[in-house]
Amino acid sequence: MSLNVEDVMVEEVVTVETEATVQEAVDLMNKHEIGCLVVVLKGKPVGIITERDLLKRVLAQSRDPEKIKVPEIMSAPLIVGKPEMKIENAVKLMFKSKIKKLPVVQKGRLVGIVTLTDLTRFQPPMIKILKKLSITELPPKRLKKVVDYYVV
Numbered sequence: 001m002s003l004n005v006e007d008v009m010v011e012e013v014v015t016v017e018t019e020a021t022v023q024e025a026v027d028l029m030n031k032h033e034i035g036c037l038v039v040v041l042k043g044k045p046v047g048i049i050t051e052r053d054l055l056k057r058v059l060a061q062s063r064d065p066e067k068i069k070v071p072e073i074m075s076a077p078l079i080v081g082k083p084e085m086k087i088e089n090a091v092k093l094m095f096k097s098k099i100k101k102l103p104v105v106q107k108g109r110l111v112g113i114v115t116l117t118d119l120t121r122f123q124p125p126m127i128k129i130l131k132k133l134s135i136t137e138l139p140p141k142r143l144k145k146v147v148d149y150y151v152v
Helices: 022-032 051-059 087-097 116-122 125-136 141-151
Strands: 015-017 036-041 044-050 101-106 109-115
Touching: 015 022, 022 036, 022 044, 022 051, 036 109, 044 051, 044 101, 044 109, 087 101, 087 116, 109 116
Parallel strands: 015 036
Antiparallel strands: 036 044, 101 109
């Protein structure tokens, strides 16, 4: 049985508006105990803020999170998947794009999110896909830990 992204995605995605400060985004992430926020402008997804973005673009540069707006540090353009996309294709897109979190969009509207870790935990056949991909393509450095954990 082949699964689609819509079969495994988390549907309740926590978002942050573009006018928000980085401190407000961090507070949201802490409140919900999550590692990323999808950034929206008038309800449309336009970017993503991850823990990595906060480390590289705020902490490492000693910037004040109260004074920085979300768009200044978010990753954009947003790379997205579609609900009907096969899981294997989603993983290939994540490898190719060197990302671990894939927002899911349908008709311009955010409908969910999947992470590489969620996918590997969810379905043992994902391990086969990761093994196959690891042979033909070197996993991105940030994904190596996840791949090594599940594949080795």
